[in-house]
Amino acid sequence: MSNHVVVGSGPIGSSIARLLAERGERVRMVTRSGGGPTHPLIERVAADAADARRLTELTQDAVTLYNCANPKYTEWEKLWFPMNDAMIAATKAAGAVYVLTGNLYGYGPQPGGHMTENSPLAAVGRKGRVRIKMWQDALASGVRTVEVRGSDYLGAGAVGVFSSVLLPAINAGRAAWAPGDPDQPHSFTYTGDQARTMVELSHDERAWGKAWHTPTAPAISIRILADRYCALTGRPRVKINKLPRFVMRTAGLVHPMSRELAEMDYQFYGPFHLDSSLTEQTFGLHPTNIEVGIRETVEDAEAIATRTM
DSSP states (O other): OOEEEEEOOSHHHHHHHHHHHHTTOEEEEEESSOOOOOOTTEEEEEOOTTOHHHHHHHHTTOSEEEEOOOOOGGGHHHHHHHHHHHHHHHHHHHTOEEEEEEOSGGGOSOGGGEEOTTSOOOOOSHHHHHHHHHHHHHHHTTSEEEEEEOOEEESTTOOSHIIIIIHHHHHHTSOEEESSOTTSOBOEEEHHHHHHHHHHHHTOTTTTTEEEEOOOOOOBOHHHHHHHHHHHHTOOOOOEEEOOHHHHHHHTTTOHHHHHHHHTTHHHHSOBEEOOHHHHHHHOOOOOOHHHHHHHHHHHHHHHHHHHO
C-alpha cells in the first residue's frame, strides 16, 4: 500500500484522493482548513502548503505529491511560487513524483486557438507567465515530474462559465450574458478525466519530464453547451447575449477580479481547442461524454443550493 500526498481539496484534489483510496492507497490531504473527502484511507491535515519544512514532514513517506492547490485568483504572483517551491522541495526530499494540475494559460493566444503539447509557451499575460515559471522550475529541480493540462472544467465542484453564467440564467428563466462569443468553439474538460489522467500518468515513466493534455471531448460553443443541458432536462432554450469585450476590461480598472478575467478573455472571444490526441494515443485514455460533466455540474450546484436553504 503506497502513500500519496494531495495538496488542495477542490474538485480535482478530492477526485484524486477518492480514486486512490478506492484502489486501497493511503492519502494525506493537505489544506489550510483540514478539509476534504471522508474515507478511512484519507487523512486530512491542516497545514500551509507554502511551509516547506512542514510539507516535507508530511510528504516523507509519500511516493507521489499531487499539486491541486487553487490559490486566490487575484494573487497568483504572490501565492503560487512559494507553494510550488515548497512542493518541489518536499517531493525531492521524499524521492517522490511531483504531479501538477495544469491549465492552458501558458500557451497564450495560439493560431486558430489550437493547442497541442508542442505548442510554444508564448503567454504574455501575468497568469500565463506564472504557470510557465512553475513548470520550468519543476523541470529544473531534477525531480520526476509531470504536468497534466486541462481546459475549463465541467463536473462536480467545477466553477466556470456553465455553473456561474449559464445555469443561474436557465434556472431564473432569463437571458444569459456570456463573457465571450457564445458561438465560438471552446474545449471543456471533465473533472473526472483530469483526476484520472493525473493518477494514471503519475508513475508511468513515459510521462515524466513532459506536459500532457487531459483527454477532452471536441470543442463546442457556449450556446451548444447550454442547449445540451436544456435538452437533457427538458428546460426551454436560454437566450444568450454576447457581453461586449470592453465591459469587463473597463470594470477591471476598479475591480480586481474583473481585471484578472479580462486578461484571459481571448479564450472565449475566439476559438479555443485543446488537442488531447497525443495523450489518448500514448496512454489509451479517452474523454468522457460531455453530458456526464454537465449532469454532475448541475447535480453539485443543486446539492449546494439545498444545503444552504
